Amino acid sequence: MAKEDKKPLHAGAVEIDEALKVYYPETDERVLKKLNVWQSLKFGLLMHWAPSSQWGIVESWSLCSEDEEWCKRNIEDYCEYKRLYENLITTFNPVEFNPEKWADAALAAGMKYFIFTTKHHDGFCMYDSNYTDYKITGERCPFRHNPNANITKALFDSFRHRNFMIGAYFSKPDWHSDYYWWRRFATPDRNVNYDIRKYPERWNKFVEFTHNQIMELMTDYGSIDILWLDGCWVRSYTEEELEAERKKANFNIYRIQNQDIKMPLLAKKAREKQPGLIIVDRAVPGPYQNYLTPENQIPENTLPYPWETCMPITPSWSYEPGLKYKSSREIIHLLIDIVSKGGNLLLNIAPTPEGDWEPEAYERLKDIGKWMKINGEAIYDSEPVFPYKQNQLSYTRNKSNFYAFYRIKEDENLLPKEINITIPEIKDEPVITVQGNDAILQCKRDGEKIIIIIPEELRKVKKDQYTFTMKIRT
Template sequence: MTEHVSPESFPDESAPQTFKPSLAAGAVVDAHDPGYSLPSDPLSRARLQDWQDHKFGIIMHWGIYTAQGLGDSWTLCRSRDEEMMLLPADFSGDDDAWEAHYKAARTSFTGQDYRPEEWAELSRKAGARYLVFTSKHHDGFNLFDTKHSDFKVTAPDVPLGRDVLKETFDSFRAEGLETGVYFSKADWNHPGYWSPAGTTVDRFHNYDAAAEPERWQTFVDFTHAQIEELLSGYGPLNVLWLDAGWVFAPFEPIDIDRLAARARELQPGILVVDREVHGPNEDYRTPEQQIPDHRPEYPWESCVTLSEHWTSLSPDEQAKDPREVVEMLVKVVARGGNLLLGVGPDPTGAVPPSIRAALEAIGTWIGVFGEALYGTRAVSEGLVPGNGLAETWEGGAREGAGATWWLTEAPAREGEPGRLNLLDLSGDAERLSVPLSRTVASVEVLGDAVLAGWRQGDDGVLAAELRPAEGADGEGEGAALGVRAVVVRFV
């Protein structure tokens, strides 16, 4: 997690240089946390419940940085105090030369192989329920047909010449996914943020805004105008996902309260996520490239990349092992969160084979285990007596060894009595013994196992016996990816 530093606190160039881990590209944590509060808007509260049911989403990044073999636009940040900010090793020139070179890449951004319908179908089959798509990263290059900037994908000097955002949203909605928009509050191309007359040394605005309030106001007005475009011209959106967590009052005020209020006028019920700026405009929280080691007491999603980058640097981009992803998904859901998986096209716009294969495998797995994830919450206290609010229950594996069962609960709704789902990531469990405070109506096993029998004693303890399914390889190579689950439905 990057530090929140003041613009006056520049590094000593004579000191040895070390790099901070880039766990949260773009997120600078405000030291003050007033605590989480639910959205005051009733429609947003209802939408938040629906969003928590989705459990799995896709975030897509793409831009002129991809065509340069970069995962994002951070090389424009001149402080160079993180590895992601370093200039490419094969570039010779100063910071000004690099900025000119970087921005000139728009003229070779063809994206000829980008087929949003292909990404949408793949995401649906992967089991994702919603999309967050990058409209603009910190570099200020717009992937939509904004009327307020010529630095955009539809400009005459950009060969791609397509409103990528519109095409993508249309395609994902056609596949039944909800759509949200990523928008960077910073804009390193706008003269009201990085003034041509200023000296740019880091990620922040590069002039004295107090001495030039009119210049700063042009940037605020520009930001509000672009949000207005996105929320009025691109169909129904479930989330406004605002990045650049260092842009907040009093140092960089953008009148966020007015912006959020206008967003809800334009899109009733929309969730506004001013990420890393804790307060009334952070409807849920988004830890980046990490999973909390506890159960947060607020709505949250972990945004984690499928590969090492937020987009694909080449057709050879290597995805994480699908097994690793499903383990992350189970742990996130058991702790009450959503998983937002980061993917992106290669420089041509295509889906790299490794990314495709991983998403297909994840989708096959969710086809088996989805009912243990979708619509669930972290297990409620008292459902498993003696377990408190723990997300796991120990016991019941091969040869008497302990198994760790990850717990999710589907609350009773609209006549449905609710259920408890227990997932064993080892795939070894042959028995389950767990105390329950409710009467069991039925038990079902998911994965490479079948139910040999079950009973609930007078003390409430559920005992179930499992045996390998016929034809199961026992090595976790099939659709189950080494996972077993028990679904307990209550009376």
């Protein structure tokens, strides 16, 4: 992933308009069962972390010779820059790493699933891969002596112990591998830097290398629920698709070619090890994109298939010191907006090079957790209900009740005397209570509109009151 930018599509980000065009429904009953569970969870944690956090830069992308403002290098000599970047392994020693602390904080915040970057595009493995020494347990990495040196395993074990669904982020391109970026040639962009048709044996070695690394994760790291693949340009293309990609590419294109990673075989092998595995081959339309992942975007309406908005808590996916954090109010309102349209929110928090989160991250999760304790029943295992969102109102429902969230603005000190909701499914006179104090609200009907009277004693907005949430029983 790349740093947040005004442009909607970069680094494989999925545009909503593109995502709406095609979805291939899953047919495996075990996958469908797990997908249904995942859809009920609503709120997950993503973490981008690598040795590059020591420089406080966007992970991986400064290695790529695409001229973008958000991944500029501070050294003119590219070869020297790459040498220094890859040498960060020798000083990466996150001794403050405490997986239990993160898992406890995420659990208290109401998060229910966890996805971790086991390997990003730069090729650095945050797990003990047998197929590279460019890894957290490698001979050159001082952290290899730590009891939790296999960071991925320690995290997966800690989060799984707290009943989180577990997902492995894995980058299909590998810019450290000589089978992908061959040292014989320059590396002008994100793509493989040699002609696969001319050197098929080398590409086949890369495919084998990729499969082997993923199978390690599927074999040695306990129960895995989600394989979350990034790097959508590594995929099989038809000639027509290749031509279309070349025309719309928004980077300095060198060579877009058929980078067939043999996904059918990979999926088959992975699901033999992990039955029911959800596979998310991001931004690659086809049967191995079990849910869609609009990046930093929320659709205007519901989508007719499983989806998740992935979004960082700061403007960057990676740790960069001094960045502004989204407020607790903003995150909660984002969560409501997404859930009311049938999606999940995957919130990214990037650890520091020392191995902890900044205090702001813990503060946000604590605030969200307090809100979730009161309002979680309107979030988890909920479904969207028309009209989904109206001005400051958002709606959800579960098997028993409807819910209306009145999203309180930051400068709003007094709730309105009346709140008008419109849920056509509600035909009878409803009983409306307030989440957090069970006050029964008076209401009256005006056609399909329900006019809810807010009593004076409830109108004053309390400190850190992010919503006025109403339970509607019919």
